[in-house]
Amino acid sequence: MSQQPWSREEFEQKLRDKGQYYHIHHPFHQAMNKGECTKEQIQGWVANRFFYQMCIPIKDAAILANCPDMETRRKWIQRILDHDGEEGDPRLGGIEAWLRLGEAVGLDRQDILDEKLLLPGVKFAVGAYVNFARRATWEEAACSSLTEMFAPEIHQSRLDTWPEHYPWINQEGFSYFQMRLSQARRDVEHGLAITLDHFNTRELQEKALNILQFKLDVLWSLADAITLAFEFNRKPFHGLADQQICHKGLM
Numbered sequence: 001m002s003q004q005p006w007s008r009e010e011f012e013q014k015l016r017d018k019g020q021y022y023h024i025h026h027p028f029h030q031a032m033n034k035g036e037c038t039k040e041q042i043q044g045w046v047a048n049r050f051f052y053q054m055c056i057p058i059k060d061a062a063i064l065a066n067c068p069d070m071e072t073r074r075k076w077i078q079r080i081l082d083h084d085g086e087e088g089d090p091r092l093g094g095i096e097a098w099l100r101l102g103e104a105v106g107l108d109r110q111d112i113l114d115e116k117l118l119l120p121g122v123k124f125a126v127g128a129y130v131n132f133a134r135r136a137t138w139e140e141a142a143c144s145s146l147t148e149m150f151a152p153e154i155h156q157s158r159l160d161t162w163p164e165h166y167p168w169i170n171q172e173g174f175s176y177f178q179m180r181l182s183q184a185r186r187d188v189e190h191g192l193a194i195t196l197d198h199f200n201t202r203e204l205q206e207k208a209l210n211i212l213q214f215k216l217d218v219l220w221s222l223a224d225a226i227t228l229a230f231e232f233n234r235k236p237f238h239g240l241a242d243q244q245i246c247h248k249g250l251m
């Protein structure tokens with residue numbers, strides 16, 4: 001016989017407990033927030049995280065494409081506008097704000113766009129997330145966005161520690177982290193409501209926890225790839241090529 005579903009409150013708590021595996025606990029993120037990273041390491045993270053940034057609206061468009069519910073689409077579409085920015089709106093979209101963070105840490109905007117520092121491991125991790133959103137149901141894909149429950153804390157910790165640890169970073173670069181504090185909280189409210197409503201048997205609730213773990217794995221793998229390249233100096237094709245090599249497109 002199948003087990004009783006957890007109550008809404010118990011289920012939400014189990015989702016929130018997954019925060020113990022959030023990338024805020026990854027050694028690379030911990031080092032960044034303790035001021036232990038070099039300029040090259042910060043640049044490596046910013047340039048690679050940009051790929052995640054670029055793919056978020058593509059992932060959200062995939063969710064919209066799979067969602068027959070107009071009310072949900074009306075709310076979900078805001079996520080795309082948050083990242084792409086709206087025409088005529090002086091507020092920055094997330095992608096532009098991230099490019100400015102890139103400039104603030106001393107990177108060239110065109111180099112970021114040309115993926116000069118992008119690692120294959122990061123592409124694979126982010127690609128897995130986008131492809132999951134394409135293939136899964138829209139409720140499952142919405143559930144996978146719930147790592148955002150834990151994101152305001154990591155953005156806030158950067159705002160709290162980076163200006164002191166990395167005085168060479170131009171302060172204007174931090175506006176992305178500031179922006180996301182409120183945007184992530186609003187997104188979570190919506191994503192969580194969808195998840196708590198849809199995953200309403202014990203089997204489905206366990207599936208939701210597994211989906212959230214998948215997304216935690218994506219973020220952890222991304223940080224692992226960056227660690228190998230920028231902390232242990234083992235970029236792909238180390239010893240075989242002078243410059244960084246990575247395929248383009250093909251996702």
Ligand SMILES: O=C(O)c1cc(C(=O)O)c2c(n1)C(=O)C(=O)c1cc(C(=O)O)[nH]c1-2
Pocket residue numbers: 056094144145146147148149150151154155180219
């Ligand atoms: O900097 C971070 O550590 C971090 C993590 C995450 C996340 O938890 O997936 C997101 C973001 N930032 C972020 O800025 C963002 O816009 C975002 C959207 C999503 C998503 O899954 O839809 N995650 C995240």
